[in-house]
Amino acid sequence: MPLPMTSFLRQTLALTRSNLRSLPRRTGIAASMVLSVALVVIVLLAFLSMAQGFRRTLQSTGAQDIAVVTSRGAFSESTSRLSTRQIHMLEAAPGLARKADGRALTSEELLVPVDAIRTSDGQTATLSMRGVAPGGMALHEGLTLSQGHMFTPGSAEIIVGDRLAGRYRDLGIGQHISFGHSTWTVVGHFSAGGSAFESEIMADAGTVQAMFDRPGDIQSMRAKLTSAAAFPAFRDYVETTLDMGLSARTEKDFFAAQAGNVSRIILFLGWPLAVIMAFGAAVGAMTTMLSSVSDRLTEIATVRALGYARGPVFLATLAESLMLTLVGCALGSALAWACLNGFGASTRGAGNTQLAFQLTFSGMIVGQAVVLALLIGVAGGGLPALRATRIPLRIAMSGRG
Amino acid sequence: MDTIHTDIELASVSKSYPLGRSRVPIFEDLTLHIPTGDFLAIMGPSGSGKSTILNLIGGIDQADAGTISIGGTALGRMGERALTRWRARNIGFVFQFYNLMPRLSAAENVELPLLLTPLSARERRERVLTILDIVGLSDRARHLPSELSGGQQQRIGIARAVASDPRILLCDEPTGDLDRKSANEILDLLQMLNRELGKTIVMVTHDDSATRVARRTLLLDKGRFVARQEMPACA
Numbered sequence: 001m002p003l004p005m006t007s008f009l010r011q012t013l014a015l016t017r018s019n020l021r022s023l024p025r026r027t028g029i030a031a032s033m034v035l036s037v038a039l040v041v042i043v044l045l046a047f048l049s050m051a052q053g054f055r056r057t058l059q060s061t062g063a064q065d066i067a068v069v070t071s072r073g074a075f076s077e078s079t080s081r082l083s084t085r086q087i088h089m090l091e092a093a094p095g096l097a098r099k100a101d102g103r104a105l106t107s108e109e110l111l112v113p114v115d116a117i118r119t120s121d122g123q124t125a126t127l128s129m130r131g132v133a134p135g136g137m138a139l140h141e142g143l144t145l146s147q148g149h150m151f152t153p154g155s156a157e158i159i160v161g162d163r164l165a166g167r168y169r170d171l172g173i174g175q176h177i178s179f180g181h182s183t184w185t186v187v188g189h190f191s192a193g194g195s196a197f198e199s200e201i202m203a204d205a206g207t208v209q210a211m212f213d214r215p216g217d218i219q220s221m222r223a224k225l226t227s228a229a230a231f232p233a234f235r236d237y238v239e240t241t242l243d244m245g246l247s248a249r250t251e252k253d254f255f256a257a258q259a260g261n262v263s264r265i266i267l268f269l270g271w272p273l274a275v276i277m278a279f280g281a282a283v284g285a286m287t288t289m290l291s292s293v294s295d296r297l298t299e300i301a302t303v304r305a306l307g308y309a310r311g312p313v314f315l316a317t318l319a320e321s322l323m324l325t326l327v328g329c330a331l332g333s334a335l336a337w338a339c340l341n342g343f344g345a346s347t348r349g350a351g352n353t354q355l356a357f358q359l360t361f362s363g364m365i366v367g368q369a370v371v372l373a374l375l376i377g378v379a380g381g382g383l384p385a386l387r388a389t390r391i392p393l394r395i396a397m398s399g400r401g
Numbered sequence: 402m403d404t405i406h407t408d409i410e411l412a413s414v415s416k417s418y419p420l421g422r423s424r425v426p427i428f429e430d431l432t433l434h435i436p437t438g439d440f441l442a443i444m445g446p447s448g449s450g451k452s453t454i455l456n457l458i459g460g461i462d463q464a465d466a467g468t469i470s471i472g473g474t475a476l477g478r479m480g481e482r483a484l485t486r487w488r489a490r491n492i493g494f495v496f497q498f499y500n501l502m503p504r505l506s507a508a509e510n511v512e513l514p515l516l517l518t519p520l521s522a523r524e525r526r527e528r529v530l531t532i533l534d535i536v537g538l539s540d541r542a543r544h545l546p547s548e549l550s551g552g553q554q555q556r557i558g559i560a561r562a563v564a565s566d567p568r569i570l571l572c573d574e575p576t577g578d579l580d581r582k583s584a585n586e587i588l589d590l591l592q593m594l595n596r597e598l599g600k601t602i603v604m605v606t607h608d609d610s611a612t613r614v615a616r617r618t619l620l621l622d623k624g625r626f627v628a629r630q631e632m633p634a635c636a
Contacts, residue, residue: 012514016508021504132590302500305461306514306561307489309482393461396500397573 005019011308015316018299019292020323028294030324033288036281037328038335038378041369043277043359045336047270048368053360057196062251063141064228069221069238072247075257077220078111086244087221093237095230096223105224107136108204111213114179116168127200129179131208139222140197148173148188153204156211159188161198171201182211193279194358196255220250278376283326285380287322293388300388301396310389316389321381322374329373333366407472407491407568407601409435409458412472414467416453423442427453428624429469437568440595440602442611445621451605453573454621458603460484471569487572493562493600495591499554501546507557508533508542514565532560536590552583559590563600570594572604576611588614 023030023047060066060084069090074080082090087108096104134153137143151157160171170177175186184203192198209215231250238248251256293300300313341361409454411433417424427450435441443451453607456462457469459531460476469476473559473624479487493514494500501510533539536556538549544555572591576584592614594600604611612618620628 007517007519014513014516017509018505146608155412298500299502301512302494302496304485304503305459305488305494307485307492307517309485333553394456396461396494396496397456 008312011303011312012315012319015308015312016319019296019316019320021173022292022296022299023320026288026295029288029291033281033285033324033380034328036284036329037373038326038332039273040277040281041329041332041373041378042336043367044173044270044274045333045373046340046359046371047274048365049336049340049359049361051266052269052365053358054364057194057358061360062195062253064231064250064252065246066227066232066239066251067223067225067231068254069223069246070219070243071241074247077209078113080219081216082108082221082246084216084218086168086242086246086269087218089242089244090221090223090238090246093234094224095225095237096235097226105139106218107133107137107139107205107222108218109133109136109222110208110214110217110219111292112179112208112214114201116164116171116177119167119169124251127168127201128199129158129203129208130197131205132202133205136204136205136222139224140192142193142195143190143193143197145190146189148186151187151203155181155204156201156207157185157187158184158201159190160186161200161202162191163198164201165189174374180263181384184211194394195400204279210217214338239264240258244374249392273371278372282379283327285321285376289381289384290316291385292320293391294318296388297391298393301391301393304391305393305396313390314385317385321385322377325356325377325380326370327374332373333369337361403570405437405472407437409433409569409601409603410468410470411427411454411457411469412470414457414469414610415451415462416450416457416462416608419624426482426624430622431501433619433626434483435601435603437601437619438595440592440604440616442604442606442615442618443610443621444611444618449621450480450624451621452573455573455605457503458569459494459571465466478584489514489565491567491569493565493567493570493576495555495558495570495572499551499558499578501557503552504546505550506543507538507560511528511560511564513561519566528564529560532564533557538567550583551579552586555583555587556590559587559594563594563598565619568599568601570600570602572602574604574606574608575604576606576608584608585610 050138069082070077070080071082076295091106093104096102096106110131112131113126115124115130116127117123118125131141137150145159146162148159151159165171169184173186173189176183177186178184190198190202205218209217223234225234235248238246304310304313340359407548408457411431414431415426416572417426433454443454445451453462457464458471460479463477466476474487476484476487502513504512511529511532512525515528530542533542538553538556538560539551541549544553546557549557559575575591576587579587588608588610589600591604595602595616604615617629619626
């Protein structure tokens, strides 16, 4: 007949209580286990929050009713080229929103890499400067000026994303900055709902082409659609009917694809590092728990002699391991949250330019850290717990008559 | 008074322990009968097999040959789980070094075997207080073992051994770590449990004073009982 569950639970709870109360006898080694788990959690959370922050930044970029047309096979705008003929053909596409005069609401754009000096370390970083066709700002939804005014078409004026202003030299309102042989005046700062556009500098497309000696160079075309539902017909026209080597995606899908690639790279680096560290932490946990079992040989043998079953002895030892790893997880999560959540970071986005984003925590990624910590606890505590169940009961007896 | 038959029978029991590649015999073909309600003291030099007899009776070690039965139940035929449950119901252990859980209070230590029973929390609490009163330590219920004297710790050990009302107490050198006065108090307590509560007690000891309280004393030497002393006056 199996043990009644209440008795099983009572035994487990009593032994767990006894184990945990005996922790002060092993303060040093238990603390080292907690700290090693905390370290693993901090590293994992740093990578996960980085990937999540990056993904959120790009996923918050773009609308469903704006199409982005690039060369087929181009991963980003910077690797795309559109000819004047292609642009003319695109303006006749179905599903395009049009002005009162019948002209399509489109913006021909190009991205130019420019160098700026970081204020934090004086190092040079490459930023994206976007040339936008006149009237094209209307196709960057959510973009609002936070300071200053819009650049004037035909002039060497720029507006700067809020995530760049302050982080790079000479990007304050009214300041002048040189990119290559050209000098530009900062006339405005803008926000864009935390999207990737906030990591860009924007100027008039024609002026950018002229200043960087790229006459007629267009990399992408943004097109406002009558609605999101019009996109399939628009895409069919661009990719099939025209058959000019072009690709159309909604703006949202366009950035989401970029987010997926880069966040996968971050996770590809982060998870293996965390797993290697977790392996080390599990070995540390095993050492701690073996010490705990050795410390309680007589106690364990005694309760077994009193009639306690192997199951509660196993679970109580495992529970001690899991509780220590959970304390480590809580400590690591709290430290990571305090130090990293909302921390501004930047990485190379599409086109090898800087993309600024914030490390972002969520219940989901903390949940992943908890799962990893529990795995460390199980891996580190399992063997010692098994050992605890196999202690010869005669150890409880003092004499050997 | 306990009237349920719990006679202990060891019939032609042999036991040895491994030592390197060979085995060291502890005893061979040992036979022993301990009737219900007996208080048997087993004395003898170290290495004679005294504690091994307790281990075998308590089901925490197994004989190489022969049979051990208690109340007609052959221990060798029980699986480990059944033996563990049987031990919880029928055997109370008293150890030389008390073996109390150092971070649990006196009351929590006494409660440990009661957690194996279907008693409610209130019933367990009442039982613990009653037993602590019997061993004279009801005012020490909340104390940790480290806050008690050796004699008091052994009283808690005895209270734990009888908490679930087992019929048999196995005592391994219960006075071995105590001063004379405390040792006598423990022996008196064990005698009371035997005389008044009918516990069958098997006690391994080097303490000559044990003969004062035991009903019988056996001297074990080199795996053989070589002398016996009956105490009919105390019976």
